[in-house]
Amino acid sequence: MLLLHCLKKGTRESLEEANKQIDELKKANIIRQLKYESENEVKKSNEQFVKIAEEESKQNSQIIGWIIVVFLIILYIGITLYGYTRPKNIEERRRTREIKRKIKEQERESNRIQKEEENKIKREEYLLKLKQKEEETRQEKEARMAEYQKLRKEIEAMPKYENWKNAVFSKNGARCEMCGEVKNLEIHHRQSFYSIIRACQIKNIVQAFEANVLWDIDNGSVLCKTCHTKMESSKYREQNNL
16 A cells, blocks of 8 residues: 555656646747747848838938039039129120120121122122113114114115105195295105104115105105204104104
């Protein structure tokens, strides 16, 4: 009985010891798990802190960069304003503006003189051309007049012209139709001799001989020399108008 009691007592103690060891093992596992979780949390916290620190450092770098840029801009503006407002630079700018103004005035004056010269040359060229044209016109008129006078002399030397004059005298009488003068009588063409020559395009005595209008007795009248010179169609007036 005593031996059995001792065995039972030993078994209880062993069970209690085993239970104690099991409890210690559980506690150790819990502690290790808590420690592992704590280390992970610390690691995550450190990583977040490092990330936040890097972002803040990047933002600070950007801010510092912008500050430097703004500072440089302000410095440039300040230096520019300082250089612009310096009395020496102000005087130099004034002299520069004055020089530019004088150069522009000289250019305007030069352009004005050049334009005047060009206009003068154009006027001279125009007057020269006008003079040449007038001279050509005068020469043409003189040539036409000389040709007309030559042709008229040839026609007046024709026997038919002498017969025509005698027929006009016979029809109208030997007396001026305007003033009754009987001296210095001439034959006047009512349609001018020159206009007939031009209208019939008479170039020679053969064409003149065939132009009936030139020998129309009704186209002739008797005038004294004084009255004849007053007629619009007179050969003297025609000579002046050519």
